[in-house]
Amino acid sequence: xxxxxxxxxxxxxxxxxxxxxxxxxxxxxxxxxxxxxxxxxxxxxxxxxxxxxxxxxxxxxxxxxxxxxxxxxxxxxxxxxxxxxxxxxxxxxxxxxxxxxxxxxxxxxxxxxxxxxxxxxxxxxxxxxxxxxxxxxxxxxxxxxxxxxxxxxxxxxxxxxxxxxxxxxxxxxxxxxxxxxxxxxxxxxxxxxxxxxxxxxxxxxxxxxxxxxxxxxxxxxxxxxxxxxxxxxxxxxxxxxxxxxxxxxxxxxxxxxxxxxxxxxxxxxxxxxxxxxxxxxxxxxxxxxxxxxxxxxxxxxxxxxxxxxxxxxxxxxxxxxxxxxxxxxxxxxxxxxxxxxxxxxxxxxxxxxxxxxxxxxxxxxxxxxxxxxxxxxxxxxxxxxxxxxxxxxxxxxxxxxxxxxxxxxxxxxxxxxxxxxxxxxxxxxxxxxxxxxxxxxxxxxxxxxxxxxxxxxxxxxxxxxxxx
Amino acid sequence: xxxxxxxxxxxxxxxxxxxxxxxxxxxxxxxxxxxxxxxxxxxxxxxxxxxxxxxxxxxxxxxxxxxxxxxxxxxxxxxxxxxxxxxxxxxxxxxxxxxxxxxxxxxxxxxxxxxxxxxxxxxxxxxxxxxxxxxxxxxxxxxxxxxxxxxxxxxxxxxxxxxxxxxxxxxxxxxxxxxxxxxxxxxxxxxxxxxxxxxxxxxxxxxxxxxxxxxxxxxxxxxxxxxxxxxxxxxxxxxxxxxxxxxxxxxxxxxxxxxxxxxxxxxxxxxxxxxxxxxxxxxxxxxxxxxxxxxxxxxxxxxxxxxxxxxxxxxxxxxxxxxxxxxxxxxxxxxxxxxxxxxxxxxxxxxxxxxxxxxxxxxxxxxxxxxxxxxxxxxxxxxxxxxxxxxxxxxxxxxxxxxxxxxxxxxxxxxxxxxxxxxxxxx
Numbered sequence: 001x002x003x004x005x006x007x008x009x010x011x012x013x014x015x016x017x018x019x020x021x022x023x024x025x026x027x028x029x030x031x032x033x034x035x036x037x038x039x040x041x042x043x044x045x046x047x048x049x050x051x052x053x054x055x056x057x058x059x060x061x062x063x064x065x066x067x068x069x070x071x072x073x074x075x076x077x078x079x080x081x082x083x084x085x086x087x088x089x090x091x092x093x094x095x096x097x098x099x100x101x102x103x104x105x106x107x108x109x110x111x112x113x114x115x116x117x118x119x120x121x122x123x124x125x126x127x128x129x130x131x132x133x134x135x136x137x138x139x140x141x142x143x144x145x146x147x148x149x150x151x152x153x154x155x156x157x158x159x160x161x162x163x164x165x166x167x168x169x170x171x172x173x174x175x176x177x178x179x180x181x182x183x184x185x186x187x188x189x190x191x192x193x194x195x196x197x198x199x200x201x202x203x204x205x206x207x208x209x210x211x212x213x214x215x216x217x218x219x220x221x222x223x224x225x226x227x228x229x230x231x232x233x234x235x236x237x238x239x240x241x242x243x244x245x246x247x248x249x250x251x252x253x254x255x256x257x258x259x260x261x262x263x264x265x266x267x268x269x270x271x272x273x274x275x276x277x278x279x280x281x282x283x284x285x286x287x288x289x290x291x292x293x294x295x296x297x298x299x300x301x302x303x304x305x306x307x308x309x310x311x312x313x314x315x316x317x318x319x320x321x322x323x324x325x326x327x328x329x330x331x332x333x334x335x336x337x338x339x340x341x342x343x344x345x346x347x348x349x350x351x352x353x354x355x356x357x358x359x360x361x362x363x364x365x366x367x368x369x370x371x372x373x374x375x376x377x378x379x380x381x382x383x384x385x386x387x388x389x390x391x392x393x394x395x396x397x398x399x400x401x402x403x404x405x406x407x408x409x410x411x412x413x414x415x416x417x418x419x420x421x422x423x424x425x426x427x428x429x430x431x432x433x434x435x436x437x438x439x440x441x442x443x444x445x446x447x448x449x450x451x452x453x454x455x456x457x458x459x460x461x462x463x464x465x466x467x468x
Numbered sequence: 469x470x471x472x473x474x475x476x477x478x479x480x481x482x483x484x485x486x487x488x489x490x491x492x493x494x495x496x497x498x499x500x501x502x503x504x505x506x507x508x509x510x511x512x513x514x515x516x517x518x519x520x521x522x523x524x525x526x527x528x529x530x531x532x533x534x535x536x537x538x539x540x541x542x543x544x545x546x547x548x549x550x551x552x553x554x555x556x557x558x559x560x561x562x563x564x565x566x567x568x569x570x571x572x573x574x575x576x577x578x579x580x581x582x583x584x585x586x587x588x589x590x591x592x593x594x595x596x597x598x599x600x601x602x603x604x605x606x607x608x609x610x611x612x613x614x615x616x617x618x619x620x621x622x623x624x625x626x627x628x629x630x631x632x633x634x635x636x637x638x639x640x641x642x643x644x645x646x647x648x649x650x651x652x653x654x655x656x657x658x659x660x661x662x663x664x665x666x667x668x669x670x671x672x673x674x675x676x677x678x679x680x681x682x683x684x685x686x687x688x689x690x691x692x693x694x695x696x697x698x699x700x701x702x703x704x705x706x707x708x709x710x711x712x713x714x715x716x717x718x719x720x721x722x723x724x725x726x727x728x729x730x731x732x733x734x735x736x737x738x739x740x741x742x743x744x745x746x747x748x749x750x751x752x753x754x755x756x757x758x759x760x761x762x763x764x765x766x767x768x769x770x771x772x773x774x775x776x777x778x779x780x781x782x783x784x785x786x787x788x789x790x791x792x793x794x795x796x797x798x799x800x801x802x803x804x805x806x807x808x809x810x811x812x813x814x815x816x817x818x819x820x821x822x823x824x825x826x827x828x829x830x831x832x833x834x835x836x837x838x839x840x841x842x843x844x845x846x847x848x849x850x851x852x853x854x855x856x857x858x859x860x861x862x863x864x865x866x867x868x869x870x871x872x873x874x875x876x877x878x879x880x881x882x883x884x885x886x887x888x889x890x891x892x893x894x895x
Contacts, residue, residue, distance in 0.1 A: 008680065009572075009676050009677060011529070011530045011572065011576055011579075012530050013530075014539060014569055014572060015568035015569055015571075015572050016568075017543070017565045017566050017568075017569065018564075018565035018566075018567070018568070019565060020494075020563065020565045021494035021563075021564060021565060021664070022494075023493075023494060026492075044492070045470070046470060046490070046492070047470060047821045047824060047825060048470060048821060049818070049821045049822065049825070087743075087748070087752065090741075090742045090743045091743045094741050094742070094743040094811070094815060095743070095807075095810070095811035095814060095815075096814055096818075097814030097815050097816075097817050097818030098818055099741075099818075114818075114822070115818070116814060116817055116818050116821070119814065294541060295537065295538075295541055296538065296541060296542070363542055366542050366543065366544065367541055367542055367543075367544050368544065369544060370542075370543045370544020370545060370562070370563040370566065371544035371545070371563075372544070373493045373494045373495050373544075373563050373564075374493075374495050374544065374545065374546075374561055374562075374563065376493055377492065377493040377495050377826065377827060378825050378826045379825065380825070
């Protein structure tokens with residue numbers, strides 16, 4: 001062998017990283033149709049595929065007393081129009097090499113197709129039809145209702161779902177965020193085709209929706225297609241009753257959902273968090289990542305690594321148009337439920353009272369800024385970010401400056417964010433587990449209310465034996 | 469037609485490498501596939517390939533136990549692995565300036581994995597817990613194991629990837645050390661780096677971190693015997709399931725045989741998606757099933773096509789099987805209408821490109837085709853083989869592989885008294 005052997009690398013320490021590349025969010029096209037409807041295009045043609053979403057503002061937030069209305073209405077968009085049955089819609093789209101679907105969140109509803117780009121025009125015909133002229137056939141409504149009721153029933157077997165439902169009730173009281181997005185048995189039974197039609201008329205209009213195309217499509221071609229299919233869509237005056245911003249009940253509450261034979265407790269503690277548009281969003285979410293948002297977070301190192309109470313502990317801000325919840329949680333063994341809650345409270349006190357160390361802060365910044373490019377790699381990930389920019393009214397440059405703003409956060413900023421956005425006095429403490437045991441052990445945090453899996457208050461003494 | 473570009477190289481130690489440059493985001497994916505799966509396990513040592521996937525995260529000479537994940541996380545990345553019948557695959561996704569960190573992590577555990585009795589003990593119990601969760605405690609969770617045993621008796625595919633818990637329990641340090649030195653060799657692997665890379669610089673880095681790892685020579689593998697012809701094998705399984713379910717397994721040709729491609733198309737026609745024949749008939753029209761679906765599992769040796777349906781309340785396994793048989797008979801008797809062929813081709817093309825949208829899925833395909841086919845370009849050319857198949861070929865293939873009487877039929881029936889999660893003793 002005449003070529004010199006390459007130098008042995010030093011394997012004893014990790015190789016130093018290269019200089020991080022600037023993470024620039026892709027540029028995209030925006031314009032409006034003749035009726036004012038917005039169209040956004042992110043062209044990327046390395047593969048011959050396109051995804052087009054029609055996004056409507058407003059979601060489960062506007063359900064009123066008909067919990068699950070937005071979610072069920074959206075699901076039914078693709079189940080019938082005056083000219084196509086549910087079977088024809090799925091057949092037409094799948095035949096073109098694509099898929100179609102629709103779903104609702106708290107703040108938006110989305111109907112979309114993913115399709116081979118050469119078949120986009122035909123798929124857009126179908127998308128426009130389901131978005132503009134859904135007929136909510138009675139037979140399809142009953143089919144969807146049965147499935148939804150079965151789903152709600154299944155959720156009652158899940159301790160995490162039970163804790164989460166009770167947590168929303170405890171935190172939000174009479175605000176719309178108090179109720180399950182997918183509805184309750186009672187509310188789903190009461191939904192009618194007329195309700196869907198009226199809700200659709202109010203929310204699906206050119207002035208309340210926008211069209212987003214990502215993938216192998218030129219902006220001009222998309223504009224022409226959109227004008228043909230949506231240009232004659234008439235705006236609708238929307239007059240929603242104003243919904244007041246939610247306010248935390250100042251009291252601490254301790255709610256237990258009784259599962260007499262549980263071997264674990266599902267814990268969720270928290271309170272009202274922040275709005276997505278909050279100027280504190282980046283600092284608060286970085287603080288949360290350090291607190292409970294990744295494997296190396298304080299909560300996980302304490303509850304999992306140091307104490308072995310759980311397989312994993314997490315916290316998050318679910319930021320929405322109104323202030324969504326801050327929540328911290330873990331699944332823990334029955335007998336350490338109170339100890340785990342105590343540790344979460346102590347960790348909140350610690351992050352409020354003591355500045356974070358340099359290394360801990362550097363680590364979380366490294367994680368968050370390194371992870372960001374991975375979050376915008378695929379066209380669909382980019383689409384999701386564009387939808388957020390639109391829905392929440394963030395500047396178009398928001399994601400271009402994201403990493404530099406994360407890097408600028410100081411230990412004092414973290415502490416200030418913790419003091420503004422984490423509170424122990426008004427915590428809503430929820431655990432789904434053995435009612436009799438938890439009633440006794442959680443009383444150290446405040447008066448305990450015990451609820452059945454159906455959400456009914458179980459009065460006074462032990463009604464459920466503590467089976468071994 | 470747009471293509472996935474790549475550069476191939478082979479290191480002197482036999483490691484085959486493919487580099488794919490894509491600069492859409494400053495991200496890199498490192499994927500290494502080893503030609504070792506449950507097919508390579510000797511009798512009495514089943515489950516070793518998958519156990520090894522766990523041991524590979526347990527520490528190497530310079531990366532102590534538990535620190536592998538921590539390095540990835542601190543860089544903002546993530547990593548994972550999977551094991552199947554044919555291969556074990558590891559991947560790391562990182563911001564592109566951390567490429568070398570990933571090469572260090574991945575090469576150290578190939579060069580100098582630390583196998584300790586404590587690590588073996590820990591991972592043994594993790595694997596047993598995984599089996600309890602994924603197989604024993606899942607409704608219908610044993611169907612895969614049963615189909616493998618009955619479709620491939622006496623063949624390396626006859627035991628499940630998770631293996632026998634007795635074999636896992638009796639694995640010794642000598643066993644696992646021998647397994648590592650036999651299969652975890654650069655000449656038994658394919659490495660792919662995909663993403664925002666400089667190709668020449670990356671080739672040099674691969675040489676730097678992997679170039680000095682010694683080759684091992686071809687490992688000895690169990691011989692896969694010719695399979696005896698299969699009749700109709702039936703079994704009723706009483707299990708803790710809410711409602712009856714039917715699982716039918718057919719053999720299919722090895723993945724690189726032409727007839728496999730036709731079988732893959734037939735599985736789409738029959739049971740992939742809401743507009744497929746089975747979903748339409750059983751779920752939508754007859755309303756006897758909550759789910760009805762078909763998939764194929766492509767393999768190096770003969771693989772498997774699974775048809776399954778789960779009953780609605782009040783419906784029987786017999787009803788499901790009858791309706792499934794009716795749909796399969798139609799495939800055999802009636803030529804595929806031209807419109808349905810067109811639809812199937814569109815769908816295959818759509819799935820094909822959907823599956824190449826992310827860097828990690830591109831890297832996975834490139835690694836697979838490099839490892840088993842020595843032809844990474846299949847990532848670009850395989851589609852045309854699917855689009856070539858015509859009506860006559862589909863009918864001939866269905867006739868050869870889906871004709872009645874050559875399959876395994878399992879009926880799962882609810883049995884409230886069956887034990888859950890406690891059947892290791894039976895194995």
